[in-house]
Amino acid sequence: MLRVEAVVKSFDNFKAVNGANLAVEKGEIVAVIGPNGAGKTTLFNLITGLLKRDSGKIIFKGEDIGGLASYEICKKGIARSFQIVNIFPRLTVFRNVQVAVLSEQRRSNALFRPASSMVLNETNSILDSVGFLGKAHSIAGSLSHGDQKILEIAIALGNEPELLILDEPTAGMSPEETSATMELIKRLAQKRGLTILFCEHDMDIVFSIAQSIMVMHQGQTLIQGKPEEVRKNPIVQEAYLGIE
């Protein structure tokens, strides 16, 4: 579904991503791991069009999306959440998700019909699936950090993506919140038939949920494979996992 081939991105003289390769098949849950500064977030930003690659190919469903703006990539079926909470803090939880649903249905430009009566079912069903119906009318900025991270995912679901990219979905969460969130992600993936690409620091989570793991180190892809292969790989053990 998604193929990243030899993608390079540098800032001034620093090569943040220097030859990354990644393959994501339909229906898979794929994790990207690597130490801080390995280029995981930069890679996600390249895939979603927030940054433009210097060279290499990013192919989604047979089409090179490397040169598109991020809103165009979203329309192709890729939605994402952000590592640092990135929501609409002054709007209600409901409207946070509704903005995405309206955009998905190409109704963002309707001028004279009240938005309050539009896409109610779609929005509520997303809120329901993340357990937020009770908080629909809270102001998003007043939610706890953990809830804001989940709202992130709910906004991304509003676009009905085929590929959902989650950048450290549990960063800053307590252990309880973390396991609840990972359960939620697993459930969503099954129920909605989502393909998920995520990055995460917690190795237990990664190895328990991912069907394929890509390891990055200093902007490069070391290996991509099944969890057991990755765990056994001597280069990965030396560079990252730190196992003797």
Added chain:
Amino acid sequence: MFKEVIHSKWFGPLIVILLILFILPLFIPRFYTYILALIYVTSLLAMSLNLVVGHGGMFQFHHAVFYGVGAYTVALMLKKTSLPMWTGFVAGPIVAAITGLIIGWLCVRLTRLYFGMLQISLGSLIWAIVLRWYSFTGGDDGIPGIPMPPFLSSLNQSYYFILVILTICLIVMYLILKSPFGNTLQAIRDNPQRCEAVGVNVKRHQLIAIIIATFFAGVAGVLFVVLERSVFTDLLFWVLSLEVFIMCLLGGWFTFTGPVLGAAIIVALRTFVGIFTEYWTLILGIVLILLIFFLPEGVMGYFQELFEPQTREATKGGHR
């Protein structure tokens, strides 16, 4: 589509206020009728600016230009052509919106302060052209004695005309803000990057918002001509833009009706303090300092905080 307006909790009070404003000219002296009408015109200008500033989060620093362009368009058409008068009234807002499209198209490429600076430069360019082009615009003499259609011959008639147009414009603006377009615009204000990530073409959305706002500024310009029967270059000067910006801040730029209140306060200050001292801006300065320290969300924002504790949370969560 008007259900939204009728079911709004403000609908009842709005009708009462409108009724009072309608019968008011029967009881008050001419001068106060004039001041009220001037407040309406200025309110519409401030409301139109707030569409892009308060609800759109853009640094629309030179909004008066579009007001001036609207006013000059109708003035020139009524004075220098023999076209039916209504065409002038229609042309004012449209020419203002086209100007908004051109300037906006150049500005939305930039963000925040750069957007604002470019707009001041482009707007000042239009101001300079109007000031220098004596044969066409009358330069700094302006255009006095603009003829009006018979149904606008007296001050009271103008007052009613302005009040009706203002009400219609406010309703339309309210509907726009409550529409998906308006909701998305507010989402862009909160977080343009995130909006882009959910598939919104942010620049195009902002440009449409600017066109809408400048259209209403043009309407305000036309209403100014209806009231004053003259135009002058101060209408396009950046000082007026600043004043209108202050009205939005003063009234409460995250509220719908805040700018009306801000406009009323500033016009009243200028009129009534201006009688006693020409340094009325000194009072304005003091008011502004107090505002920044004690009511950062504006007067209306303050009342909203009092009555709707939810929005207080929103303010804290918001980062701009």
